[in-house]
Amino acid sequence: MADILIHRDHELGLKRAREIAWAWAEQVEAKFDMECTVLEGKTSDTVEFSRSGVKGQLIVAAKHFELSAKLGFLLGAFRGTIEGEIQKELDALLTADAGKKSKPPKK
Numbered sequence: 001m002a003d004i005l006i007h008r009d010h011e012l013g014l015k016r017a018r019e020i021a022w023a024w025a026e027q028v029e030a031k032f033d034m035e036c037t038v039l040e041g042k043t044s045d046t047v048e049f050s051r052s053g054v055k056g057q058l059i060v061a062a063k064h065f066e067l068s069a070k071l072g073f074l075l076g077a078f079r080g081t082i083e084g085e086i087q088k089e090l091d092a093l094l095t096a097d098a099g100k101k102s103k104p105p106k107k
Helices: 012-032 078-103
Strands: 002-009 035-039 045-052 052-060 064-073
Touching: 002 078, 012 035, 012 045, 012 052, 012 078, 064 078
Parallel strands: none
Antiparallel strands: 002 064, 035 045, 045 052, 052 064
């Protein structure tokens, strides 16, 4: 089994981080045929995801995201590619959110 660990700090707060995590879950469900379940908590949420050969979770907190996943034997050979794709998807959501905040308000 191959492990993937990804950590991203942010300054979004829990409410906005939840929105981004749920958007990420919807994307991976559609794009990679994942099954996602969101477990809401007071100070953090957990997005559990799985499909054949992959099982993991995304911890969503007010100041960071922490993703951990275990890849089965067959997918383990593609660990680098899969990890890169996950990072790209998560970073794209964070970048899009940062872009929204940096735009001046419309008059």
